[in-house]
Amino acid sequence: MSQPATTSKVTSGGPEAYPVEELLGAYRRMSEIRAFEDRLHLENMTGDIPGFIHLYAGEEATAVGVCDNLRPTDVIVSTHRGHGHCLAKGCEIQPMMCEIFGKDEGLCRGKGGSMHIADLSVGMLGANGIVGGGPPLAIGAGLSAKTLRNGGVAVSFTGDGGSNQGLVFEAMNMAVVLQLPVVFVYENNGMGEATGAAFAVGSGDIAGRAAGFGLPATVVDGTDYFAVRDAAATAIERARSGGGPSVIEATSIRFYGHFEGDAGLYRTPEQLQEFKDSRDPLKIFRTRTADLIEASALDEIDEAATTEVDAAVAYARAAAWPAPTQVLTDVYASY
Incomplete structure (x- = not known):
């Protein structure tokens, strides 16, 4: 039987609970x-990235806060x-950068690109x-983990726009019926493409819908790594231990448009700047760990990340394209 459905708000625990090396890894x-992402925003303007x-x-903070609770053998399903x-x-x-540039050394041999x-x-x-295509895949992975009894957990990430899809509701219902080790993470960044979540989500409460399927739900500040990590720790452990x-x-804001090239006329420049000033996950992390980590240490991490991404772009640009002979490989069936 499913557990009583409840919705709760999760506040963050403190960074003091984690070793400094672990905090540095999260940052x-x-x-x-x-x-x-910042570099791809610039690279896309060159016209050299397909798709x-x-x-x-x-x-x-949402992606990292959730995934920091997962084992290497656990799985996630993503969005566009x-x-x-x-x-x-x-x-x-x-390899990610090579994939986005459509090169043969990409994670999917250059055939998937950014969205796949x-x-x-x-x-x-x-x-x-x-x-909304991710949750059905997650319950398939969850059913596999339950059948094999390997202690695995599947997590699906879905946006606020995707949360309105019928197949998402079907997936939640089946997960409850079969009591699968699945966590449904809804990243509510306030905008489903160019339509506000306040308009498109009829109830105005994405998490509240879970009660209709017998699912417990939590609402968390998706810009606070520690709040997300705490909420995900509870949900993932519940799934892993057989609790269903x-x-x-997770509420947050995306800094760029829905896609690269989106004029973003649904937000004013002033609104966007206010978001960047007050809801930046990296700034929030810095503030919360100020008593534990020197700012200079985080600055060094930022510099190293930029250097690594710059090198990946240079490598991807010089890498080879897939050979024409590969056009029919890596498919499920040949005709």
Whole structure:
């Protein structure tokens, strides 16, 4: 039987609970995501990147806070805005950059690109161009883990726009019926493409919907790494120990448009600057750890992340394209 459905708000624990090296590692992953996305914002303007790009800057604390609770054998399913999830789960920067540039040394041999990037070796089952397409894949992975009794957990990341999709509701219902080790993470960045979540989410409460399926849910500040990590720790341990699925709604702001090229007319420059000043996950992390970590140490991490991303771009630009003979390889069936 499912547990009584409840919705709660999670406040953050303190950074004092974690070793300094662990804190530095968390900041490093967030800094790498920011550097990666900021550089792609510039690279996309050159016209050398095929396909659409949807940037994750501003939401780093959610991906890293969740994935820092996962084991290497656990899996995640992403969205079209997947670079941050990839890096948080352990994908390497250089093969990721090659993939986005469409090169043969990419994680998917240059055939997936930004919206379909995946790395099964680290449990990243893939970004997804289908809005709301991730949760059904997560319950498949959760069913596998339950059947094999390997203690695995599956996490799906879905945006506030995707949360309105019917297949998402079906996935939540099936997860409860089968009591699967799945955590549904809804990243509510306030905008489903150019439509405000306040308009598109009829109830105005994404997490509250979980009660209709018998799922417990928590709402957390998605810009606070420690709040996300605490909420995810509870949900993931519940799933791993046989307690069943649950929901986390993480609220944040994306710093860039829905996609690269989006004019962003639904937000004023003043609003966007206020978001960057007050809701930047990296700034919030720095403030919360100021008594434990010197700012200079975090500055060094930022510099190293920028250097690594710069090197990855240079490598990807020089890398080889897939050979024409590979056009029909890496598919499920040949006809």
